[in-house]
Amino acid sequence: MRITAEHLNFTYNPSSPFASKALKDVSLTIEEGEFFGIIGHTGSGKSTFVQHLNGLLRVPTSLKKYKAKKPKKGEILPPKTVLTVGEFDLTDKKTDFRALRKHVGMVFQYPEYQLFAETVEADVAFGLKNFSEKKLSDDEVKDAVKQALEIVGLDYEAMKDASPFDLSGGQKRRVAIAGVIVTRPEVLVLDEPAAGLDPLGKKEIMQLLHKLHKEWCQTVVIVSHDMDEISENCTKAAVFSEGEVKFVMPPSELFRHADELFSLGLDIPRTAKICRALEQRGVTLECDFTTEDLIRKALALKG
Amino acid sequence: MKAIEFRAVDFSYDNGGFAIKKLNFSVEEGEFVAVLGHNGSGKSTLARLCNGLLEADGGEIEIFSMPVSEKKNLYEIRKNVGIVFQNPDNQTVASIVEDDIAFGAENIGLSREEIGERISFALKAVGMEEFRHSTCTRLSGGQKQRIAIAGVLAIRPKIMILDESTAMLDPRGRKEVMDVVTRLNKEEGITVLLITHFMEEALRADRAVVMNRGEIVMQGTPQSIFARHEELETYNLSLPRIGYICNRLRDGGIPVHDTLDEEQLAEEIAQCVLRQSI
Amino acid sequence: MLKDVSFGQYYPVDSFVHRMDPRLKLVFLIAYIVAIFLAKNFYGLGACLLVLVLAVAFSRVPVRKVLRSMKGILFLVVFTAVINLFFYRGEEILFSWKFITISKEGIIFSIFLVLRLFLLVMCSSLLTYTTTPVALTDGLESLLTPLKWIKFPVHELALIMSIALRFIPILMDETERIMNAQKARGANFESGGLIKRAKAIIPVLIPLLLSAFRRAEELGDAMDARCYMGSKNRTKYKKLKFGWRDLIGFLLVAALITGVVLLRVYLGATI
Numbered sequence: 001m002r003i004t005a006e007h008l009n010f011t012y013n014p015s016s017p018f019a020s021k022a023l024k025d026v027s028l029t030i031e032e033g034e035f036f037g038i039i040g041h042t043g044s045g046k047s048t049f050v051q052h053l054n055g056l057l058r059v060p061t062s063l064k065k066y067k068a069k070k071p072k073k074g075e076i077l078p079p080k081t082v083l084t085v086g087e088f089d090l091t092d093k094k095t096d097f098r099a100l101r102k103h104v105g106m107v108f109q110y111p112e113y114q115l116f117a118e119t120v121e122a123d124v125a126f127g128l129k130n131f132s133e134k135k136l137s138d139d140e141v142k143d144a145v146k147q148a149l150e151i152v153g154l155d156y157e158a159m160k161d162a163s164p165f166d167l168s169g170g171q172k173r174r175v176a177i178a179g180v181i182v183t184r185p186e187v188l189v190l191d192e193p194a195a196g197l198d199p200l201g202k203k204e205i206m207q208l209l210h211k212l213h214k215e216w217c218q219t220v221v222i223v224s225h226d227m228d229e230i231s232e233n234c235t236k237a238a239v240f241s242e243g244e245v246k247f248v249m250p251p252s253e254l255f256r257h258a259d260e261l262f263s264l265g266l267d268i269p270r271t272a273k274i275c276r277a278l279e280q281r282g283v284t285l286e287c288d289f290t291t292e293d294l295i296r297k298a299l300a301l302k303g
Numbered sequence: 304m305k306a307i308e309f310r311a312v313d314f315s316y317d318n319g320g321f322a323i324k325k326l327n328f329s330v331e332e333g334e335f336v337a338v339l340g341h342n343g344s345g346k347s348t349l350a351r352l353c354n355g356l357l358e359a360d361g362g363e364i365e366i367f368s369m370p371v372s373e374k375k376n377l378y379e380i381r382k383n384v385g386i387v388f389q390n391p392d393n394q395t396v397a398s399i400v401e402d403d404i405a406f407g408a409e410n411i412g413l414s415r416e417e418i419g420e421r422i423s424f425a426l427k428a429v430g431m432e433e434f435r436h437s438t439c440t441r442l443s444g445g446q447k448q449r450i451a452i453a454g455v456l457a458i459r460p461k462i463m464i465l466d467e468s469t470a471m472l473d474p475r476g477r478k479e480v481m482d483v484v485t486r487l488n489k490e491e492g493i494t495v496l497l498i499t500h501f502m503e504e505a506l507r508a509d510r511a512v513v514m515n516r517g518e519i520v521m522q523g524t525p526q527s528i529f530a531r532h533e534e535l536e537t538y539n540l541s542l543p544r545i546g547y548i549c550n551r552l553r554d555g556g557i558p559v560h561d562t563l564d565e566e567q568l569a570e571e572i573a574q575c576v577l578r579q580s581i
Numbered sequence: 582m583l584k585d586v587s588f589g590q591y592y593p594v595d596s597f598v599h600r601m602d603p604r605l606k607l608v609f610l611i612a613y614i615v616a617i618f619l620a621k622n623f624y625g626l627g628a629c630l631l632v633l634v635l636a637v638a639f640s641r642v643p644v645r646k647v648l649r650s651m652k653g654i655l656f657l658v659v660f661t662a663v664i665n666l667f668f669y670r671g672e673e674i675l676f677s678w679k680f681i682t683i684s685k686e687g688i689i690f691s692i693f694l695v696l697r698l699f700l701l702v703m704c705s706s707l708l709t710y711t712t713t714p715v716a717l718t719d720g721l722e723s724l725l726t727p728l729k730w731i732k733f734p735v736h737e738l739a740l741i742m743s744i745a746l747r748f749i750p751i752l753m754d755e756t757e758r759i760m761n762a763q764k765a766r767g768a769n770f771e772s773g774g775l776i777k778r779a780k781a782i783i784p785v786l787i788p789l790l791l792s793a794f795r796r797a798e799e800l801g802d803a804m805d806a807r808c809y810m811g812s813k814n815r816t817k818y819k820k821l822k823f824g825w826r827d828l829i830g831f832l833l834v835a836a837l838i839t840g841v842v843l844l845r846v847y848l849g850a851t852i
Contacts, residue, residue, distance in 0.1 A: 382808055388806075393795075393796045401818075409815050414816065415816065418816070439747070
């Protein structure tokens, strides 16, 4: 599923003293198959943007109570907002937003805090049962849950009857992710999937996402402010700042714009810092800013 | 003088398993010590034992030679040991910044004028003077943690423990907090015990301690610890990415030293490459 | 982003009324309500209205906003007005049909009642528009201090209230986040019957409760670590101070009460 946004605007609490414009004329395309990174500070609009992707936040024209205003004579209309995810037109009132959510899985920050059921199996099955039109048989549920737990690296038999609250932090997060991917969404969006984990936990979660990207969900979108994470993992990235999209490009190009990123208060990955420092010393190292490529190219320079 | 001293301390949680095992550990006054370890290595238990939030099952813990196990010392110990916790939202008591910073100072019974001065001092120390009358919920994560530090500073503790205080922050917030902590250690002479799993943060310390399964398994300067990368990995701690790069380059024949500074690494690579091309 | 909306209806501007001492504002509110009930004729109510208009003008809260607080009780006002209109037993009967009689006195009484209710709601909502919940708690704690003599835990109560106030926006935010997370997993909070909706709340309620407990525990530790030992030996940083604004407020309210009483004595009671 391809995601396209054009001229997307969003304001929190409009017509109140607390009104704040969170998105300003955002245009962005995420192609199917991408491992896409969204970068930005807290309050840059990145979370607002991703919450549009499964209809948790809505374009005003898609709301039931929306009434089109007749334009005044001579008034210049703002450019039309476009927001589509695959076949779904998110600006349309007639769109079935629940059906959309089945196709766009969303893993929030610290997803382990959304666990609620008595057993791991029941928790993972929650979304599955919600989304299915017909009543699923026990075997169907069991099958789906088993596969979801296994792909996130948990043993179904050992886990299914355990209380999700008795698990370790890392396991809880995996169960929460299983609870989202169990419906086999084509797009998986994760907000800071590695937040709060120790280095090993981080590494494992990123490995898991690559596995999911390969075997389970065509498109993976991660929101992150860890530049190393972006440069190591993403095929393409967008930079949000103050509600606007500043860059959309592969990390290998993005992190050459170091000065612009610094001026936005953002950092660049370690690898890009090394390349930059080398450049200042008259050594050009053309790499895509992944660790492995940097090492390879550096060794090649030596010959 | 020893600020913190643990002698053969044991501690286990009710659900079994040792969180801390026969731990011997001490921190000198004015020292900056980083405690590293993966989640569940027992490093957070350490913080809570220091000021009596948890009670040791065995052994002796002393803060400036005062045993924590004696109830009558508790108040004095808590005045001397400030802890900044992980979640920025769960340690502020009041809605307005200055009211929150006042909380600790009010608890130790200072006069109004003194509290006012301490608030000014604490806010200045964390560089947030202009937020004195702000609402806490409107601050960023890094700012909230700096307010939490200020709240602790208002009691004027001699020791400050940061219990994974940067774990929930973004890189910018993390840097804000670490800058403040480093300055407090260098300029105010406050003893700092930094509990973290971010290797980069440990670099700022005088000494790093690695914990695994409730025991101290490595100790030394941060640089010397990072040099033992293979050992680190067995404790589920991975080297900062740059450390890994150094190792691989060396294996490939570029003679670089262990460093965690990009500039220095680039300098060494450049020297090697440029020398060759002449 | 619920947290961006201040809890309650505090209207964040800086004004004469905002800067008044919360304790006195509470006292003034009570005095003002007394004045409303002392007024027995339209002149008295007129005087009350004048004071209200002054207060609103000096509060810099938009009139539209203050008026909006009537919306909630509009039904109650209309209901009492209608009941009184139809059933008040006056002497000068204007209209009579079956058990309904409308008298001149009935009309006057109904208008009086509506005006009274209007003033009551306006002045209390003005207080909440101009005073933060925290300031209100502080004011209340200070006003309740005499109760300490009978060992009533005024300080603890005030601390509990202020902590609750501080965590409300955080928990509201958290509720929204959990609801969003469950919605993303297909939960449906908008449709279905009562039982279905009640059931849909469980996946929100459990994580919310767990989080509230976790937060409470962590906050408890943080308070302990910051030397909290109860109210013993504890000092208070913020002493509420009376200022010139409070004096003006005091004079105004005193004048109002005197005025209302005088108007009643000299011009007689309408009701």
